[in-house]
Amino acid sequence: MARQPSQDSQQGFSGGLNSTSDPSAVAPNQMVRSDNVRLADYGAATKRGGTQRIHTTSLGAHSVKSGYAWRKDTSTVYGLVQFNGAMYSFTWGTFPRTLTSIGTVNDVSVSCAAFRDGSANVVYMAHGGALKKWDSTTFTSVAAAVQPTGVAVYHERLWGWGVTGSLDSVFYSALDNGDTLGVGASGGGQIIVRTFGQRNIVACAAVNTSLLVFHNRGISRITGYGQSDTTVLPEAVTADVGCVGQQAICVYDNIAYFVSERGLYQANENNVQPVATPERPDPIINYLQSLSSANLAAVVCAFNRRTREVWVALPGTGVFVYHTIIKSWSGPFQDGYLSPDTTALFEMVDSNNQPIFCRGDDSGWVSQCDPGGVYVDNMAAAGTGGTTYNAVIQCHRMYCGDPTTANAFIWAKILAALGGSNSASLSWNTLTDAGTAQIVSGASGLAWGATTSTWGAGTWGVGGQSPYYVRLSGTGPFVDITITDSGQAGAIYASVEVTSKIYGRR
Numbered sequence: 001m002a003r004q005p006s007q008d009s010q011q012g013f014s015g016g017l018n019s020t021s022d023p024s025a026v027a028p029n030q031m032v033r034s035d036n037v038r039l040a041d042y043g044a045a046t047k048r049g050g051t052q053r054i055h056t057t058s059l060g061a062h063s064v065k066s067g068y069a070w071r072k073d074t075s076t077v078y079g080l081v082q083f084n085g086a087m088y089s090f091t092w093g094t095f096p097r098t099l100t101s102i103g104t105v106n107d108v109s110v111s112c113a114a115f116r117d118g119s120a121n122v123v124y125m126a127h128g129g130a131l132k133k134w135d136s137t138t139f140t141s142v143a144a145a146v147q148p149t150g151v152a153v154y155h156e157r158l159w160g161w162g163v164t165g166s167l168d169s170v171f172y173s174a175l176d177n178g179d180t181l182g183v184g185a186s187g188g189g190q191i192i193v194r195t196f197g198q199r200n201i202v203a204c205a206a207v208n209t210s211l212l213v214f215h216n217r218g219i220s221r222i223t224g225y226g227q228s229d230t231t232v233l234p235e236a237v238t239a240d241v242g243c244v245g246q247q248a249i250c251v252y253d254n255i256a257y258f259v260s261e262r263g264l265y266q267a268n269e270n271n272v273q274p275v276a277t278p279e280r281p282d283p284i285i286n287y288l289q290s291l292s293s294a295n296l297a298a299v300v301c302a303f304n305r306r307t308r309e310v311w312v313a314l315p316g317t318g319v320f321v322y323h324t325i326i327k328s329w330s331g332p333f334q335d336g337y338l339s340p341d342t343t344a345l346f347e348m349v350d351s352n353n354q355p356i357f358c359r360g361d362d363s364g365w366v367s368q369c370d371p372g373g374v375y376v377d378n379m380a381a382a383g384t385g386g387t388t389y390n391a392v393i394q395c396h397r398m399y400c401g402d403p404t405t406a407n408a409f410i411w412a413k414i415l416a417a418l419g420g421s422n423s424a425s426l427s428w429n430t431l432t433d434a435g436t437a438q439i440v441s442g443a444s445g446l447a448w449g450a451t452t453s454t455w456g457a458g459t460w461g462v463g464g465q466s467p468y469y470v471r472l473s474g475t476g477p478f479v480d481i482t483i484t485d486s487g488q489a490g491a492i493y494a495s496v497e498v499t500s501k502i503y504g505r506r
Contacts (some may be wrong), residue, residue, distance in 0.1 A: 001279070003287050004501065004502065005410070005501055006401045006407060006499070006500050006501065006502060007398040007497060007498065007499050007500075008398035008399055008400040008401070008494035008497075008498050008500075009028065009030040009398070009495060009496065009497040010028065010029070010395040010396060010398075010481070010495055010497070011029045011495060011499065012029045012043045012044065012084070012494060012495055013029060013031055013034075013039060013043055013044060013045040013074065013393075013493070014029050014039070014042075014043030014326050014328060015027045015028075015029035015030035015031075015279075015280060016030060016031065016033065016034070016039055016129065016280065016323070016326070016328025016329045016330055017030070017031050017032075017033075017034045017283050017320075017328070017329040017330050017331065018030040018031065018281060018283075018396075019032060019033065019107075019283050020240075020281040020282075020283060020285075020286070021063070021098055021281060023397040024397065024403065026069050026396040027279065027396065028396055029043070030395075030396055031045065031330075031393055031394060031395060031396070032394040032395070032396065032480075033392050033393065033482070034329075034330040034331060034392070034393060034394075035331070035332065035334060035390065035391065035392050036048050036331075036332075036333055036335065036389050036390060036391045036392065037198065037330050037331070037390040037392070037393055038164060038307070038309070038321055038323075038330050038331075039321075039323045039326060039328055041308075041323075041325050041331050042490065043214040043326060044492050044493060044494045045492075045493045046328070046490060046491065046492045046493070047375065047391035047392050047421075047485050047487075047490055047491050047506065048368030048370065048391065049369065049371065049372075049374060049375060049490065050336065050370070050374040050375045050376045050377050050379060050386060050389075051336050051337075051359065051367040051368065051369055051370075051371075051374070051377045051378060051379065052095070052365070052367055052368050052371045052374055052380075052381065052383070052386075053365050053367045053378060053379065053380060053381050054090070054095060054096060054368055054381055055090075055096050055097055055098065055099050055365075055366065055381055056096045056356070056380070056382070057082060057086070058363055058364040058365055059083045059088070059099065059364035059365070059366075060084055060364045061068040061361070061363065061364060062083060062084040062362075062364055063343040063361070063362035063363075064081050064082065064083050064343055064344050064360025064361060064362075064364065064365070064366060065081075065082040065083070065107070065108060065109045065110065065343060065344060065360070066081065066082045066109040066110050066111075066112075066247065066344050066346070066360070067079065067080065067081045067082075067344045067345070067346030067358060067360055067366070068080045068081075068110075068112035068346055069346060069349065069350075070112065070114050070123040070192075070349050071114070071346045071349075071419035072121055072123075072135075072136050073121055073432065074196045074250060076136070076289060077091065077092065077348070077353075078090070078091060078123075078136060079091070079092070079097075079346075079348050079358070079366075080110075080112060080123065080134075081099070081123075081344065081360055081366055082105060082107075082108075082109065082110040082127075082344075082345075083360075083364060084107060084364075085105060085106065085107040086101045086102075086103070086104050086105065086478065087101070087102050087103050087104075087105055087110065087132075087134075088100060088101055089102050089124065089134075089136075090366075092348060092349065092350050092351050092356075092451050093164055093179060093351055094351075095381040095382070095383070096381035096382070098448055099340065099366065101133070102134060102139045103126060103132060103139030105127040105129065105132060106127040106128050106129050108127055108128060108149070109202070109247050109344075110125050110126065110127045111125070111126040111127070111148075111149065111150040111151050111152075111207070111246060112124065112125050112126075112148065112151070112385055113126075113151040113152055113153050113158060113160050113178075114153070115153050115176075115178045116164060116176045116178065117133060117135075117177060117178055117179050118176065118177035118179060120135055121135070122134060122135045122178070124142075124151050124152050124158060124178050124181075124365075125151075126147075126148040126151040126160055126162070127149065127151055128147060128148075128149045128162065129147055130142065130143060130145075130147055130162075131145040131146070131147060131151075131160070131178075131181060133147065133178065133179070136278070141440075142178075142179050142181070142268075144165045144179065144180070144183050144186070145160075145173075145178075145179060145180065145181040145182055145183060145188075146160060146166075146171050146181055146182030146183075146390075147163060147164070148160030148161055148162050148163050148171065148181070149161065149162030149163075149246065150162050150192070150203060150204065150246050150446050151178075151181075151321040152204045152206055152211070153204060153206065154204075154206040154211040155211075155224055156175050156176055157172045157173050157174070157175060158172070158173040158177075158178035158181050159171065159172050159173075159181075159204060159211060159401070160172075160181050160182065161201040161204055161213075162201065162202075163182070163248075164284070166190065166192075166200060167200040167201060168192055168193055168194055168198055168199060168200060169190050169191060169192050169193060169201070170190075170191050170193060170201060170204060170211075170222070170403050171188065171189065171190050171191075172188055172189055172190075172191070173187070173188045173240065174186055174187025174188055175187070175466070178393065182231050189350070191222065191234065193220050193234045194234075195213075195218065195219075195220040195234050195235065195236045195237050196215065196217075196218040196236065199215040199216065199217070200215065200216065200220055200401070200413075201215060202211055202214050202215060202216055202242065202243045202244075202245065202246060202266050203245075203246045203248075203249050203258075205249055205251050205256045205258075206251070207254055207255070207256050207267070207268055207269055208250060208254050208268060209223055209224065209269065210222065210223040210269035211223075212237065212256055212267060212269065213234065214242055214243035214258065215238075215242045215243075216242045216243070216244070217241065217242040218236070218239045218240075218241075218242050219236075219237040219238050219241070219242060219243075219267060220234045220235065220236055220237060221234065221235050221236075221237050221269055222234055222235075222372050222380075223235065223269065237267065237269070237270070237271075237272060238267075238278070240272070241260040241261075241262060241265055241272065242260060243258045243259065243260060243483060244259050244260060244261055244288075244296045244297060244299055245259075245296065245298065245299055246297075247298070247299065247300045247301065247302075247344075248299045248312075249301055250301050250302050250303040250310060251303070252303045252305075252308075252324065253308070253324075255267070255268055257275075257301060257303070257310045257322075259284070259288070259299050259301050259312060260357075261289070261296070262274070262285060262288075262289055262395045263275070263284055263285040264276075264282055264284060264290065264301070264310065264312060264322060266445070266496050275322060275327070280327070280328060280329070282463075283320060283329050283331075284312055284320050284416065284429055285316060286455035287317050288315050288409030291314065291315065295315040295316065298315050299312065299313065299314060299315070300312070300313040300342070300344060300345050300348070301313075302345035302346060302357075303347070304347070304355075304357045304369075305347055305355040305357075306354070306355040306356060306357060306370075307323075307357075308322050308323070308324050308325055309321045309322060309324065310322040310324060311345055311357075312386070312477040313337075313342040313343075313345055313359075314332075314488050315341060315343075316338070316341065317332060317338075318331060318334040318337050318338055318342075319331055319332055319333040319337050319342055319345075320333075321331050321333070326448060333376050334349070334389070335387065335389035335390075336377020336378045336387065336389065337359070337377075340361035340362045340363035340365065341361060341362045341485055342359050342360075343361055343362050343465075344359060344360030344361075345357070345358070345359050345360075345361050346358055346360075348366075348368075356368055356369075356370075356371075357369040357370065365378075365474060374386075375388075375487070375488040375489060375490065376388055376389070376488060377389055383408045388437060388486055388488065389486070390484050390485065390486045391483075391484070391485040391486075391491070392482065392483070392484050392492060393482065393483040393484075394480065394481070394482045394483075394495050395480070395481040395482070395483075395487075397478050397479075397480055398478060398479050398480075398498045399477060400478075400479075400498060400499075400500040401502070403477050403478065404477060405477065405500065405503075406476055406477055406502075407475060407476065407477070407479075407500035407502060407503050408474075408475050408500055408501045408502075408503045409428070409430060409472040409473065409474055409475070409476075409479050409498065409499075409500045410471070410472055410499050410500055410501060411469055411470060411471050411472055411499050412426060412428070412469070412470045412472055412481060412496060412497065412499075413467050413468070413469055413485070413496070413497045413498075413499075414426060414439060414467065414468045414469075414470070414493065414495075414496050415441050415465055415466070415467050415468075415493075415494040415495045415496075415497075416439070416466065416468060416491060416492060416493045416494060417465045417466070417491065417492040417494075418439065418463060418468075418487070418489065418491045419487075419489035419490050419492070420487075420489045421485060421487025421488070421489040422438075422440065422487060422490045423486040423487035423488075424438070424439040424483065424484070424485040424486075424487060424491060425437060425438050425439060425482065425483070425484050425485075426439055426470045426482070426483055427481075427482045427484065428470075428472050428474070428478075428479050428480065428481055429474075429479065429480045429482075429484075430474035430478070430479045431474070431475070431476030431477070431478075432474045432475050432476055432478040433473045433474025433475070434474070435472070435473055435474075437470045437471065439468045440468065464492055465492070472498070472500075474481075475503045479498060479500075481496055481498065483496070
């Protein structure tokens with residue numbers, strides 16, 4: 001009697017990255033590795049796009065500390081980046097872009113906020129020195145205001161924190177006039193926040209009707225429903241977790257996403273909780289615990305509006321991505337995101353007013369992330385050069401039934417849309433054997449079982465998702481399947497199915 005076939009499958013990838021759980025506990029829709037991989041809204045795994053530098057010459061051998069997009073009125077959108085003690089501006093258009101120095105600041109991550117100075121729309125910049133403002137023409141120091149390290153807008157007032165000598169306080173301006181930040185005689189003021197005792201303020205974010213005040217450990221809130229009825233008595237939200245650094249927070253859809261020493265959390269004005277669940281653990285926790293205090297403070301968390309993802313850049317590790325729609329992780333993005341290392345992430349808009357995403361690095365470059373049709377990293381602004389990178393997808397461990405029973409593994413079927421990539425391969429590893437075979441794109445092979453079918457070359461359909469077959473070998477209770485794609489195309493992987501026969505006596 002012939003041995004009966006048995007199957008196991010990677011049922012899509014909507015569960016995202018699970019590099020934490022025991023292999024036997026990884027769900028059928030999760031990956032053990034997802035290097036340079038992002039998740040689609042419908043749960044497929046895709047190769048991330050590349051990066052393209054937006055200017056022709058590096059700003060210098062130094063890091064870009066921060067970035068910000070400022071829309072003046074309804075007209076031009078300006079990109080602002082901090083580099084080596086200076087602020088640079090640029091506008092979008094055809095490549096290359098010109099970065100122009102507009103003024104000096106301290107060599108730190110600069111916090112920016114669009115507001116009014118009583119008569120005009122400006123962007124304020126906080127850096128621990130004199131508060132700066134820019135109206136797209138003139139760069140000015142606001143001598144009367146306090147000197148914060150961070151600023152935010154809430155209820156038609158400018159708010160600041162990180163003022164030397166008052167690190168437990170937030171300062172506010174008069175209505176619609178950021179020049180009065182902390183100036184009592186002009187309608188500004190100071191609120192001491194000691195909800196949990198003496199704890200310095202790391203960052204603030206406006207969420208719904210509250211200004212959330214983040215400490216290294218603990219979150220407070222200041223609440224009001226109008227411009228002039230803000231409650232000056234801070235209230236506690238949680239004493240359990242806080243934020244690791246000023247750049248480690250972003251806001252989307254009235255939720256503040258922030259990085260604590262225990263992973264990525266989300267907060268509104270009433271509730272704080274980790275994004276992790278027992279079934280979908282947070283992959284960044286172990287990396288955070290190994291970072292130095294300086295690198296922990298340099299963690300960057302930013303929202304990519306175009307893809308609805310929260311990006312978390314960990315120094316020396318890469319960028320992990322949390323998809324806010326399917327609530328799953330992927331990454332890390334490495335290669336060009338590590339060489340040079342990512343030091344800033346920020347949103348911008350293109351010439352069609354569509355959202356795009358940019359990064360700054362520790363070699364003085366500003367780059368666009370995921371430019372259309374680009375699948376190399378560090379491409380020059382002229383559209384030449386760049387380095388290739390691999391997308392790596394390791395599926396959950398497949399047992400094909402009883403994990404205590406040995407199987408003879410026969411073949412794997414990959415449902416994918418390779419997009420023209422001829423540089424994808426599938427490797428497998430059992431207790432007795434390992435191997436690699438190419439996944440061929442655009443092959444003319446017939447459906448499995450036809451007389452001229454070829455292993456590794458069979459396809460169904462034209463131009464869309466197709467099944468690709470790879471012959472396996474080896475025996476054992478399980479097989480580990482890994483897909484590696486070094487091609488310059490946006491390949492999409494939907495599922496993987498493994499077929500085996502129970503190994504033993506007939």
